[in-house]
Amino acid sequence: MLGKVLNWFRKSGLHPFPLYQTLRNYTVGKALADFRAGINVSLLDFPQGMAYALIAGLPVQMGIFCSALSSITGPFLASSRFVMLGPTNATAVMLLSTFLTLGYAPEQAVIALPMMLILVGVFMVAGAFIGVASITQYISRAVVVGYITAAACLIIVNQLKTVLGLHVPRAGTFAESLQNLIIGIGETQWEALTMASLTLLVYLPLKRWAKGLPTVALTLLIAGGLAVVLGHYGVHAEMLSPISVSSWTFGLPRFDLGDLAVIANGALAVAFLSLLESSSIAKTLAAQSGDRVDLNQQMLSMGAANFACAFGGGMAVSGSLTRSVLNFRSGAQTAISSIFSGVLLVAGLFLFGRFIGYIPKPALAMLVILVGLSLINRTTIWVMLKTTRSDATVFLSTFIGGLFLPLDTAIYLGAAASIGLFLHKASKPGLKEVSFDDSGKLVEQKLERERKDRPEIAIVHVEGDLFFASSDVFLDQMRHVVQHPALSVIILRLRNAHNLDASVALTIKDLVLFARSNGRDVIVSGAHPYVERVFKNSGLLETLGESNFFRYHPENPTISTRDALKRAQEITGEKSADITIFASEKKGD
Template sequence: MTVWWNRVNRESLRADVLAGLSGTIILVPQAVAYATIAGLPPEYGLYTAIVPVILAALFGSSWHLVSGPTAALSIVLFATLSPLADPGSAHYVTLAMTLTFLVGILQLAMGLARLGSLVNFISHSVVIGFTAGAGILIAVSQFKNFLGLSIPSKAGFIETLQGVFQNLGDLNPFSVAVGTVTLLAGILTRRYVPQIPFMIAAMLVGSLFAAALTALFGTAASVATVTAIPRSLPPISHPDFSMDTIRQLSTIALAVAMLSLTEALSIARAVALKSGQRIDGNQEFVGQGLANFFGSFFSGYVSSGSFTRSGINYTAGARTPLAAVFSSLFLVLTLLVFAPLVSYLPIASMAALLFMVAYSLIDTHHIKAIAKTSRTESAVLWVTLFATLFLDLEFAIYVGVLLSLIFYIRRTAQPNIRSGMPAPGDDTYHFVPADGKPECPQLKIAFVDGSLYFGAVDHVQQTLQSIDAEQPTQKHVLILASGINFVDVAGAHMFAEEAKRRRAMGGGLYFHRLKAPVVQDLAKGGQLEEIGEENLFEMRQNVMDRLYAKLDPTICRNCPHRVFRQCHGYLPNGEAREESPSEAPTRISA
């Protein structure tokens, strides 16, 4: 709080009040819609946008992040809790509050333990794939409401689609008409009148159209409406602290906690890029943790950062987190005065609004970009998306993270090893890629780009040993080691064994620009003594003069390549080279 408190003045308060009012206008239909997705009574969406929003704003680090109910978390809540209790029932609500409590505890603990970097293990591709899958699930789950069909809420993705197709003959044409008009109103408003909140415009048009149909055709044209919202402040709620319930929800809670933190931090950083603010990930963990922990006692379900409301908050000119606080206070006023009006909203209109929410979750721009740039990231994205559709949602996140880690480990386990050569010129002491040019038949020069840990040892060892099969006379190996950041015990042992093996062959293993911390670790483990400190070369040392003297002059005498500058004047034993026209080098280089 002290980080931004000095920014508060009369001008900032005015800007924050106006930004908060703008956020409240868009919040009401969103909160009701998200609660519907979550399988909770609509008022719980509004409750989640009061206490959790205030706490996340005051104790987080972002000036503009607005928390509250979100589409992705709402679908996760419904998908994970609906098999355990009937959506909307008292037991279901208790489970939702308990899950929120556990999520808050986990987030708070991670924030206090300064584990803010953990969200980096959930890659961008996982988030894109998961949210796209969640968008599809939201759209499919609303088909029955849009068409006026009766399909069990607990039905999964495939079962819901089957139920829709099997019951198409029973669709309600008036429900379809209301939903279609609402959808068109929302799309047209968003496209042609963007200054008007499209969700509110669509909601008003849909409600008025439904009322007109009832006036023209009587009760036969009436469509189901949203349950009335009680005109009251968030009631005190009581999570279930029994060990059976906590055990049942603990696995779900970890996945939901990570997803919630990923959402919040991603949005906070995105807005911070525009505002020039620095985000403290650990502080955001604490803010989100407090929001969910205390929110569970004030009828709030799992909350996180909202991209839409945070974007509106920034665009509307918010200066400090007080804008989110004012938004919540305005929502309290709205809840006490205008709550009964929500009962006039047709469920078909709500389904149309959720179709638009679902569409916004499918980030086609980034999906196409990922497909063009990386096959592995594309695989992560699509596996996560399909796991979201066909597996339990919390496991979809685990699947995506696990696959990302597998690809990462695979990349690090195979460091890039490429041939090198001395840079051209008489006074140069560095090396460049060989790019397919002839190599010395006695000395292999190789860049190793990657750290040597237990997972990479086998790949590097096989590559070094394969030199013997490809060119038996290359008994000397110079490793260009500037790309090796660390070497663990397994890597150090491998280098020591390779050095002994090379010496036994009559050659040697040498290193150029091996980093000081790596050299220190080799010395501590005793491997430096086996490698030989004299075989380590630093930057700007004349490596080739030293190594050329170790080569076999007999092989050099008849070598047609003359790869090194030293090759042209004398043999490794110091003997002057006598050339005949037939012995002229095929390539002259450094």
């Protein structure tokens, strides 16, 4: 059985234990650097974990449990030495939106969450083995920016009700939540608003003048002290529940197969979002440090961390931007810094868990609102809106969708818009004609379907992606060329053609048959091994014929075109046939 598992890893290109190489070369100096980084990250992670659990509508301890479990388990399979796994704003809001859309009360969400995390883990592990991480290159950053901006709006409006002390119905979208907030605003409790306002007055000076200190943790400590003092004067705000380590249980989660189908869509959205978020962070930090990162390996580590959280009372796992950057800037040398951080979080629970009951809920809600405001990056939004029409379309589709629709639907909408626009651009092969003028110089002319001076032999350069999305347009353009009465032979030069697939193979076959039915012939030149494999596997090479197929030779790139021209002259019976070249607007050879 172990041999089969290792064989799966080898075939997929994944490593079953990448931390082994780190441990082999681990030194005391690296350990000290990792421990210092782990301390810094854990001081930020403790209050952040509580905040993200609050965002998701879950008990605050679940955020801390998630941070500890994922920080300890993730590095055993991770590719990046800097990315810190745990709860994030993006995944927390996705959980909130999913459970609210399903109409789950907080108690139901806690019961259903482990099953959802198992599904997230399954999607991520399966995706890692089949290598789906490469899909991120087709998803515009505008999708992530649009989602995060919409998520920030939902975070703010959901936490405002706690700041105001309101008990209004929960809703799964920003628009519904805002409506409920406006309806219930007349029942604002001044005690909660006072506590939240004092928290803001404490946090802002600390953020400005105490940048070297853990400002979030320090603010909550001061807010807890203020709550005790105000309590003596009759000002009482709702408090968080204390956390006892004895309540941290491990075991098999409860399964309700009836819920499996309804939460699968949310689980897939969480997995997809986590992949986008983590891959962006991993690539950014790898570029700054000179590392190489395997996104599928990173995806595998997130899948394992989600399994750990499913059996250990955590929440959804992703890569955290703030904690990962802090880990990098704190001088972490290896992924073991994450393990140190997780162990310190567990120690913090033992030492300080009972004191969490002194933190006012409005104080934590105010800090969460500040986090939400920080996610709205006006500069980046401006870039998305002004750079290209495609970026603006994708951003607005995701953002507006996120305001009025569940966030899982919004991110699918944005991803579909991004991929759709990419395919739209890639599916328009633009051709231009290059031919000789009377003086013997090459000149460019517009490609016109009804040119009257069409020569006997035409060379068509195909450059860039030629796949299913561009096959129909390509066939339509080529048919108009074939139908010219003066034309006898078309040479398709495929040296710079990429990503040919079955659809294109059938398209070229249709072109060959159409040309021959009109008394013309088609020749292929500059075919790379990949192109030849597609032609052979699809049966296209048999239709075309070996005599009309000329392979690319790296030692002499032009020889295939020369041989193709000789073959064309044999077909026409003319050794001095006119020749023209059709080339895409991209620079070719």
